[in-house]
Amino acid sequence: MTSRSSAVQPDGSLLRSLRAGALIAVVAGAVGSVGLTLYAGRHNDSRLLVALFAIWVLSPFIAVVVASRRWWAFARGPLYGVSLILTPCSLAMYVHPAWRPPGSGPAFVFLVVPLASWLVLTMVVVTATLVSGVRPRHDAGA
Numbered sequence: 715m716t717s718r719s720s721a722v723q724p725d726g727s728l729l730r731s732l733r734a735g736a737l738i739a740v741v742a743g744a745v746g747s748v749g750l751t752l753y754a755g756r757h758n759d760s761r762l763l764v765a766l767f768a769i770w771v772l773s774p775f776i777a778v779v780v781a782s783r784r785w786w787a788f789a790r791g792p793l794y795g796v797s798l799i800l801t802p803c804s805l806a807m808y809v810h811p812a813w814r815p816p817g818s819g820p821a822f823v824f825l826v827v828p829l830a831s832w833l834v835l836t837m838v839v840v841t842a843t844l845v846s847g848v849r850p851r852h853d854a855g856a
Contacts (some may be wrong), residue, residue, distance in 0.1 A: 733765075733782065736794035739771055743801030744775035748806040754820050767824050774800070774831035781839065789842040796838045800831050 751771045755764035770811045782790060807827045812819030 729794075732791060732794040732798075736797045737779065737782065740775050740778050740797050741803040743805055744772055746805050747771045747775070747808055750812040751824055752822070754808075754812040754814075754824065767821070770828050771824055774804075774828050777832070777835060781835075788846040789839050792838045792842045793835070796834060802835060804828075804831060807837060 748768050748771060751768045752764060754823060771780050778793065781793055804827050807823055811823045814820050
């Protein structure tokens with residue numbers, strides 16, 4: 715009789731597949747989101763402001779990539795899962811404002827969606843940490 719964990723994750727292949735799909739989605743989402751941000755800001759005179767918006771929109775995607783390499787194993791699965799949901803949702807939210815006429819104020823979406831993504835990512839990692847019961851180590855000598 716096989717245990718439930720071995721039936722779900724024989725040799726970790728499910729997590730590897732989830733990771734691969736999530737990282738592909740995150741890269742595609744990052745490129746698409748920044749592209750839509752730059753397109754929406756194409757008529758803005760301030761290139762610095764458009765660049766800052768692009769960095770802000772890109773930041774949740776960078777966080778997923780960094781966290782997928784450095785976070786505890788128990789938090790990676792939920793992180794990959796939520797990134798597969800946040801990526802298409804973010805792109806869907808950015809499409810409409812990007813195609814609006816110039817001067818119609820699409821900036822609100824490009825401010826709020828990354829903030830909401832950060833909040834969801836944080837909640838998922840904190841929840842995974844609490845559910846797992848693993849406590850982070852703090853090095854006394856560091």
